Amino acid sequence: MSTDTAERTRESRRSGMLIAAVRWMENLSETWYAYLLLTPIFIILGVVALYPLLRTFELSLYAVSTDLTSLNFVGLENYIELFTGGKDRYLPGSNTFLPTTLSMPAIVSSALAVTIVFAVVSVFFETLIGLGQALVLDQDFYGRRWIRAAIIIPWAVPVVIQGIIFYLMFNSNIGFATPPLADLGLLASTNTLNDPLSALFIILVADIWKTSAFMALLILAGLQSIDRSLYNVAKVAGASKWQQFKHITFPLILPTVAVAVLFRMVGAMKVYGIIDTVSSCAVLPSLSCMVVSTFNTRVGTSASIAFVTAAIIGIIVMIVIVWQGEDAI
Amino acid sequence: MATPTEQLDDSEGGPLERWTKRAIKDPQRVYRALFYVAMAFFVVTTLFPFYWLLVLAVTPRQNLLSGSFLPEIDLFGAGMTFPLPVPRKGFAPGSFITIFEQIPFHLFVLNSFVLAITTTIIVLFVASLSGYVFGRLDFPGRALLMLGILAVSYFPPAAFLIPLFEAFAGNEPIVIPFTQIPLFTAPRLLNTPGSMVIPFSGLFLPLAVFILTTFYAQIPDGLEDAARVEGTTRLGALFRVIMPLSAPGVATAAVLTFISVYNEYFFSSLMALSPSAENWSPLVGGILSYQTQYTTQFNLMAAASVVGVLPVVILVVVAQERIVSGLTSGALKE
Numbered sequence: 001m002s003t004d005t006a007e008r009t010r011e012s013r014r015s016g017m018l019i020a021a022v023r024w025m026e027n028l029s030e031t032w033y034a035y036l037l038l039t040p041i042f043i044i045l046g047v048v049a050l051y052p053l054l055r056t057f058e059l060s061l062y063a064v065s066t067d068l069t070s071l072n073f074v075g076l077e078n079y080i081e082l083f084t085g086g087k088d089r090y091l092p093g094s095n096t097f098l099p100t101t102l103s104m105p106a107i108v109s110s111a112l113a114v115t116i117v118f119a120v121v122s123v124f125f126e127t128l129i130g131l132g133q134a135l136v137l138d139q140d141f142y143g144r145r146w147i148r149a150a151i152i153i154p155w156a157v158p159v160v161i162q163g164i165i166f167y168l169m170f171n172s173n174i175g176f177a178t179p180p181l182a183d184l185g186l187l188a189s190t191n192t193l194n195d196p197l198s199a200l201f202i203i204l205v206a207d208i209w210k211t212s213a214f215m216a217l218l219i220l221a222g223l224q225s226i227d228r229s230l231y232n233v234a235k236v237a238g239a240s241k242w243q244q245f246k247h248i249t250f251p252l253i254l255p256t257v258a259v260a261v262l263f264r265m266v267g268a269m270k271v272y273g274i275i276d277t278v279s280s281c282a283v284l285p286s287l288s289c290m291v292v293s294t295f296n297t298r299v300g301t302s303a304s305i306a307f308v309t310a311a312i313i314g315i316i317v318m319i320v321i322v323w324q325g326e327d328a329i
Numbered sequence: 330m331a332t333p334t335e336q337l338d339d340s341e342g343g344p345l346e347r348w349t350k351r352a353i354k355d356p357q358r359v360y361r362a363l364f365y366v367a368m369a370f371f372v373v374t375t376l377f378p379f380y381w382l383l384v385l386a387v388t389p390r391q392n393l394l395s396g397s398f399l400p401e402i403d404l405f406g407a408g409m410t411f412p413l414p415v416p417r418k419g420f421a422p423g424s425f426i427t428i429f430e431q432i433p434f435h436l437f438v439l440n441s442f443v444l445a446i447t448t449t450i451i452v453l454f455v456a457s458l459s460g461y462v463f464g465r466l467d468f469p470g471r472a473l474l475m476l477g478i479l480a481v482s483y484f485p486p487a488a489f490l491i492p493l494f495e496a497f498a499g500n501e502p503i504v505i506p507f508t509q510i511p512l513f514t515a516p517r518l519l520n521t522p523g524s525m526v527i528p529f530s531g532l533f534l535p536l537a538v539f540i541l542t543t544f545y546a547q548i549p550d551g552l553e554d555a556a557r558v559e560g561t562t563r564l565g566a567l568f569r570v571i572m573p574l575s576a577p578g579v580a581t582a583a584v585l586t587f588i589s590v591y592n593e594y595f596f597s598s599l600m601a602l603s604p605s606a607e608n609w610s611p612l613v614g615g616i617l618s619y620q621t622q623y624t625t626q627f628n629l630m631a632a633a634s635v636v637g638v639l640p641v642v643i644l645v646v647v648a649q650e651r652i653v654s655g656l657t658s659g660a661l662k663e
Binding site for chain 1 (some may be wrong): 356372374381410413446459461468478479480481483485486487488490503513528563592593599620630638641645653654
């Protein structure tokens with residue numbers, strides 16, 4: 001009996017606390033209630049994003065001491081050395097941070113240049129192909145649903161499997177794609193995946209294959225928001241399909257596409273997994289690759305590369321947000 | 330082919346000539362033809378790699394290595410041979426069983442599922458609270474906070490790696506940046522699901538927040554007010570009225586989060602220190618094991634990839650509408 005009563009009082013005390021908490025929440029002003037509900041997301045983003053970003057910057061101001069046991073404060077020296085080539089000796093292979101000359105071999109062995117070239121070239125082709133796919137999907141035809149599913153599937157393929165697919169297609173032992181492309185002079189015929197230029201070509205193809213569908217969906221949304229009556233007017237005025245595209249479709253989807261392109265480029269600059277699977281970071285460096293290959297041994301170097309990457313991306317995002325204003329949300 | 334009525338217009342010439350003549354009279358036919366050519370091109374280029382994987386997976390290993398599995402055909406009669414992958418010599422579907430025998434591949438896939446489902450639940454709960462706030466409440470700092478969340482989603486995971494790895498190693502206490510004040514020592518999370526679920530939750534929250542904000546904002550105020558008059562608490566109104574009414578939006582956020590985690594490479598490959606299923610290494614670890622340990626067993630690599638890709642292919646076919654609406658309604662957010 002006595003345990004029963006004790007349990008009941010404990011239970012009522014607990015429900016009393018619950019009632020008090022509910023009453024407290026019910027009486028909060030809208031502003032404070034909003035901040036209360038946002039607490040979980042602030043905690044998660046604080047732990048996963050804000051703290052790591054600040055800590056990365058802090059670590060980038062230190063260098064591993066010569067006996068490799070402690071960290072010495074060096075100020076901005078890591079950044080200065082990064083941009084003057086002093087850190088290149090810590091990068092895997094014969095890679096550099098900045099390209100030493102403007103020749104092709106120098107560009108494909110520079111982490112910064114590879115990342116930017118990859119982002120610009122892949123997003124350019126993704127936009128072109130995505131536009132083509134969107135124009136096809138915008139038509140009404142039997143089986144549209146299945147065609148759309150087929151086109152979206154590559155977007156949902158895990159990066160590691162995307163990597164294996166292209167590894168197997170271009171592997172010099174069994175890949176069927178290497179001989180014809182090597183005949184055309186696009187790829188190295190032997191040891192293809194360890195040749196930086198060939199590796200860059202292959203990861204570009206792989207990324208375009210995977211991500212075009214994403215651009216296609218964004219462009220398709222833009223296409224479907226166009227007022228159809230504009231096309232009827234154009235038809236009455238005798239405009240050809242090409243003229244309709246040039247004077248109606250293209251100008252109306254351009255703003256959507258421009259923002260999508262910039263944001264996609266920022267996304268493409270994170271490239272890591274596909275390089276790691278198809279080739280290796282020692283062959284073809286990207287900024288994320290260099291962070292991963294140095295973070296166990298040279299924390300300061302790694303942190304400074306990580307922070308430079310974050311800064312470049314942060315600046316581009318800021319520019320888009322300021323340019324778009326409230327529309328960016 | 331040609332029926333008598335058609336013959337009246339196009340009395341002579343081969344099929345190509347006849348088609349061209351009719352096309353000149355009716356340009357719509359050209360657009361129609363171009364459309365089918367483009368559609369075929371896109372479907373073939375997107376699906377061909379999967380066909381290639383299947384061919385490799387069912388071809389015996391010896392045939393793969395000797396290269397004899399590729400028949401050579403003459404291309405345009407120009408004396409140039411083009412190797413076309415066609416399953417001709419040997420059929421060995423046993424590789425789909427071998428992949429589970431050499432390493433516990435099913436456990437890697439299971440790990441991926443556990444990580445993806447856990448992350449999805451956390452993300453849905455937290456993003457529901459935030460989506461409700463951003464979609465239905467008005468308060469100072471709303472636009473700025475949304476921009477901040479948007480910005481976070483664009484930062485590269487590499488910028489978060491070093492401190493998270495350091496914290497999850499659990500060797501030294503976490504200090505407030507730029508001071509020496511220690512806060513607490515995190516438990517050792519490397520090789521546990523926590524070391525992946527925590528970063529995943531942060532990385533994929535923003536997209537879910539934007540999707541749910543859009544959907545929750547569309548629920549009429551009257552419905553929420555009615556629930557409140559009936560005596561529901563504020564939180565009760567969110568989870569019992571607004572969330573169920575936005576079921577399509579919640580499903581969209583769930584599907585996209587699940588796919589994102591299942592596809593993630595960066596933290597998945599780094600937070601499990603060795604690619605073994607006991608260390609919570611997900612799909613990435615399982616597939617890379619075949620690439621690094623069994624370097625010439627290309628048929629096993631292909632078979633493992635086919636098995637690994639099946640869940641997302643099924644998800645895309647089943648939840649296509651949700652994916653399309655999520656990527657376009659969250660429009661340019663991710």
